[in-house]
Amino acid sequence: MLHYALVFLVIAIIAALLGFTGIAGAAAGIAKILFIVFLILAIIAFFRRAS
Template identity: 95%
Template sequence: MLHYALVFLVIAIIAALFGFTGIAGTAASIAKILFIVFLILAIIAFFRRAS
């Protein structure tokens, strides 16, 4: 999940450099959502492992 978030972040940065603002914004939004999902799953896994 974190890998895909980083891939979309790189796509967003490259698209922004070339001026594709629509694609860059979409890719950045997807990257943010995937990162948040990753954090939630990591916290759940941590607490399930601790108990």
């Protein structure tokens, strides 16, 4: 999950540098959502393992 978030972040950066603002915004939004999902799953896994 974190890998896909980083891939979309790189796509967003490259698209922003090339001037594709719509694609860059969409890719950054997807990266943000995937990172939040990753954090939630990591926290759940941490607490399941700790108890």
